[in-house]
Amino acid sequence: MPPPPADLRLLDGVRIVAFATFLIGPAAVQYLADMGADVIKIEEPSRGPHERHWAGAGTFVNGVSAFFLMSNRNMRSVAIDLKSDAGRAAALDLCAGADVVVSNFRPEVMTRLGLDYATLSARKPDLIYASASGFGVESPYRHLPGQDLILQSMTGLAAMTGPAGAPIAAGAAVVDQHAAALLAMGILAALHHRQATGEGQQLETTMVQAALDLQSEAYALHLNGAKLARPERTLATAYHEAPYGFYAVSDGYIALSMSPIARISEALGGPPELAPYLDPTTAFSQRQEIADALAPLLTRFTRDDLLALLREHGIWCAPVNDYAEALEDPIVEWLDPVAGFTHPQAGEVRVVKHPITYGTGSFAVRQVPAELGEHTREVLAEAGYTDERIDALAREGVVRVV
Structure with a gap:
């Protein structure tokens, strides 16, 4: 029997406009882009967003952030100045042609820009509007930054990790990544609901919800009377029997x-x-x-x-295992979890690939992480903008074209 095709597009025909930065937003829409959705990432045109300029351990591959390379594949970059009237108008036009709009900007930002759910759904009633933030659009903490360590700290994860003593953080951005997965899952559910009913809707996930969800087992014990205390040494949790x-x-x-x-x-x-x-x-x-x-x-x-x-x-x-040992473990080698691609500036890049396998095919890297504004002209043309109008916007600094 021949192997399944290597470019599975389960979400072919779904268009997503993403106002996504840092990790949650890009990681969430990358899951969907891998699945075949057409993801258009809106980026600030002069320098681009944070993830283009920062990487953990200062890891840049020929000048390109490894952090950016990890969570921006299979999407198109459109660089628009959202602080300008013309830029906001262009963003509105793109959103009008989208099935889903995703944002992980701070809650008040999209309202200030006129890109909130009420505004966009008035123009497109069946729109799915998905947002992620630290604490929620209407929460009393909506003005506070949402960041992985902060949420690990606030929700008990750091206080209950490891043996008794000082708090210990998880060794990875577990809250960010889980929130991204939850956001992608919510979008898929909303798309299914819209297909069945024709209804769009607004959905939201927060980092605080994601952090609590990661600890569902421990919270279920706590909420039902368990007296949990970190072990003195050796043992890994507050609630498992020895020898755990x-x-x-x-x-x-x-x-x-x-x-x-x-x-x-x-x-x-x-x-x-x-x-x-x-x-x-x-x-x-x-x-x-x-x-x-x-x-x-x-x-x-x-x-x-x-x-x-x-x-x-x-x-x-x-x-x-440490990371090197983990990659040499027979089960990891068997899973073949690393994707490689050739980036025009970074060269050969290796990242963890899409985490789900399907019997009908696999997902390809169709688009390497894009140059800032690489697809501005292409996407605006699809929205009905002429070359002359795009060139004028570029001369005014409203958009960046490559």
Whole structure:
């Protein structure tokens, strides 16, 4: 049987105009662009948005931000000065031809620009208007910045991560990325609803909701009476039974997940140190004592030897990998999660690819992250603007054309 096609376009025919910056907005619409939607990203014309000029660890590939390269593929760049009347008029024209408008600007910005849902839906009633922000359009915190560490801090994630002591942040922008996925999911649901009913609608996700959603399990326990406290050492959460945590071995660390201590004891040959803890009813009430008794027994093993032994006994465990080790793990190699493309300035670029597989095909990198304003002329022409009018707007600094 031949392999499925390598350019799957499940959202072919859907047009999205995105006022998207930083991570949530670009990541959300990139999911949809990968799926085949025509995503038009509106960008500030003089320098472009933040993500073109910043990258974590100062990582620029031949002068191009790795952060930008990671979350701006398969979309078209239109550079418009939204502070000008002519620029706002052009943006309105583009929105009138869109199925979906996406914004993660601060809530008041789109209203000030006359690009809010009430204004746009009056012109196009079946429009889907999707927004993401730190705290919500109408919330008392709407004026505050929404940023990953801030939301991890405010929602308990940092306070409840790792062993007791100072707060610990997740090692990635988990709130941003989860909020992006939720926003994309909401847009897909709204598109399905519109197909069935003809109705457009406004939808919103917030970083605070995303951060709470990430912690649904812990909050369900807290809300229903659990007294949660971070463990002193070794254990990974406030609510799992032992041995759930990280344990040192002679050449690194392993993770032990949800497995009975009796089974672990059997795998280790029945050490007397574990004999008092074989009763499964003590796995939570004495979890710190169990972890403290178990930890010294594992340090004589190499990581690979211990993993092999534990897996033979059906014990849930894993190596603690750094990024280089993770990419060499057989399961990651099998998944082939890295996409490569050639960028005209950056050259060869490697990023994590679209995270879903489909039996009917796969998603291609159809458009590398675009040069600022690369598609301004093309998109405005599709909206009915003549070359003469586009050239005039460019001379006035209202748009940037390439």
